[in-house]
Every structure is written in C-alpha cells, then in structure tokens.
Amino acid sequence: MRNLKLEEIFYLHNQAIFKYLYYLLNDEKLAEDFTQETFIRYCNYQQVIKEGVELAWLRRTARNIAYDYYRRKKLIQFVPFLQQHEEQASPTPHQWLMQQEDAKMLYLAIRKLKMTYRDVIILRKIEGLSIEETCHVLGWNEGKVKNTLKRALIALKKELGGEFHEE
Structure with a gap:
C-alpha cells in the first residue's frame, strides 16, 4: 500500500x-x-x-x-539556466551587464558540449542533486557520474578558453 x-x-x-x-x-x-x-x-x-x-x-x-x-x-x-528562484541583491547596472555577458558566454560554451556532459552539469551543478540521486536519474553508477562530471567541467573550461587545473 x-x-x-x-x-x-x-x-x-x-x-x-x-x-x-x-x-x-x-x-x-x-x-x-x-x-x-x-x-x-x-x-x-x-x-x-x-x-x-x-x-x-x-x-x-x-x-x-x-x-x-x-x-x-x-x-x-542547451537551455540557458539562471537560478532565478534565488534571491540576490540588486546589482548595479555595470554589474548586471557583466553578469549578462558572462552568462551568455557560459551558455554558448555549454551549448557546445555533448548531451551527456550537459545532463550531468544540469543535475549536479544546477539542480544540486547528490551523486546518488544523479545515478538514479541517469541510470549510471557512481564512478560514471563522477568521471563524466569531471570531464564535462574540463570540456566546459576549454570551451570558455581556459585551461583546467585540478585542485
């Protein structure tokens, strides 16, 4: 029941x-x-x-x-994502313009990623799901989620014109 x-x-x-x-x-x-x-x-x-x-x-x-x-x-x-549900302090006009330009660059870079990379970025970084929850949604094991996210972030960093350095 x-x-x-x-x-x-x-x-x-x-x-x-x-x-x-x-x-x-x-x-x-x-x-x-x-x-x-x-x-x-x-x-x-x-x-x-x-x-x-x-x-x-x-x-x-x-x-x-x-x-x-x-x-x-x-x-x-890819869908542009802004976490509009989060309340933020009102930015100055200059800050707003810079944020819009940064967001546009990010969206364009993410749009170039393959779909599996988009999936894991949306679920882990945008939706904030845990690794276990992401595994359930994607039907992947924990290792695949972690590895794909790592590769996705590296690919995203490269698309944005930077080098990825592990910390």
Whole structure:
C-alpha cells in the first residue's frame, strides 16, 4: 500500500520536474506538456515504482521524454539556466551587464558540449542533486557520474578558453 497518493506526489514534485524539463528544453510550453506526460506515465506505473524513489523515477522519465523529443526533431540545444528562484541583491547596472555577458558566454560554451556532459552539469551543478540521486536519474553508477562530471567541467573550461587545473 502506498503512503502517498498521486495528488500528493504531483504536489510535491511537479515544480522540480517542470524546472528540470525547462532547463533541458528552454521552452515553457513543452516543459508544461512534458511535465504532464511524466505524471501520466507515473499514474500508469505507480504500482511498480518503489516507495521513496518517486522523484528519481519522475526525473528519469522526464529526461527520456525530452530525449525522445530531441531524437524526433534531431535538435539538440542547451537551455540557458539562471537560478532565478534565488534571491540576490540588486546589482548595479555595470554589474548586471557583466553578469549578462558572462552568462551568455557560459551558455554558448555549454551549448557546445555533448548531451551527456550537459545532463550531468544540469543535475549536479544546477539542480544540486547528490551523486546518488544523479545515478538514479541517469541510470549510471557512481564512478560514471563522477568521471563524466569531471570531464564535462574540463570540456566546459576549454570551451570558455581556459585551461583546467585540478585542485
């Protein structure tokens, strides 16, 4: 018997799934549609999903829906990400312009990375998932997550025109 009902699962996780899809797709309407599709699939499979791993299952399903979309469209693009939900002090106009330019350079560099690198950067560095949570979403082992993240950060640093130095 499940402790949480579908409505509770939706209430707890719909924003996280929407945000994740928005990062992947950079399209609010698609993110909304695919969030709905994710929960429809959850509804169909909720009896076989282990309790306590619902969010990982939802993220993995959302990722698969987005990848299917990309495969159908043969279109791979990265979503600009800004953690707008975090409150920040208002920057001066000069600081704001510099931040916008830095963000643009970062987005363009990330856009050049292969999709597996984008995935791990989104989940670990943007979404802030733990290694274990990232393993569940991507279906990878811990070593692959760590190694791919390391390679992704090196590739990102190179795209930004710098050398990567391990510390």
